[in-house]
Amino acid sequence: MEELVQAWVCAKCQHEQTRLLSPEVAAFKERSSWETTCPKCGHAEFQAMSWPRPTPTMDLFEEWAVDVNLSFIEQDEDLYMASADYVPFLEQFVTRRGIPEIKRATLLSALCAIIYENVSDANEPNDSEDESMDPKLGEHVLQFLKRNLYLFDEIDKDYLYGYIARDVLPRLGISLDEPT
Structure with a gap:
């Protein structure tokens, strides 16, 4: 242990x-x-x-996903989860039925952050484009979300703002003004 x-x-x-x-x-x-x-x-x-952080596991993630009173960190939880280590958990739980809306929104936001950080836009390269970019990871997540656009209909669009609304949702073909 x-x-x-x-x-x-x-x-x-x-x-x-x-x-x-x-x-x-x-x-x-x-x-x-x-x-x-x-x-x-x-x-x-x-x-x-100090606040030690354990290695993410499916059991810890499941506990977090179903309990609106639990958080991994106090703020920017989506950015905390926006890493390759979390992608299997994010994909599994964002599509699972019964996940509270606030948790689903955090999961979607984390996936969008991965796209933002790892998929370059031919028209406007983002500021984070460097050696730490993982285009395969970004493309994988982009294609996953394109196959599961219905997920965006299941959350309040107020959760999706800033760089997500401006830079990521258009890559998915989503307008905040219309249903997906």
Whole structure:
């Protein structure tokens, strides 16, 4: 089993405490929050706290996908998941029935972020075009979403904004003004 160590550093005396977390606890910010006092000086505020992240697994992802009260990180969760490691999970859960709308929107947004980061536009190359681009990954995700356009009809379009609405949805042939 993966060993994950969380550290807490006291803001007053800089004493460091650590604890071991299971992947099931470390994966979600709601479970890994740590309210404690310093055993050395009794101060309750921390100067720094580490947040270990477990290797993604199907079980952790499934738990996240069905529970609207769980999150991997506090904000920009879609960007956190927008990596090749998560693509199998994203594809499986975005098409699964019974996934709450907010979770489906996050999954779609993560897939769109992968397209944005990895598929160059012949007319306007994006700013992130560099050695880290993976055109095969981007094209794979682009084709996956083109085969599953109905998914965009199942979420509130207000979830899709900024670079997704401007740069990714047109590549999929989607206009926010009309149903797909």
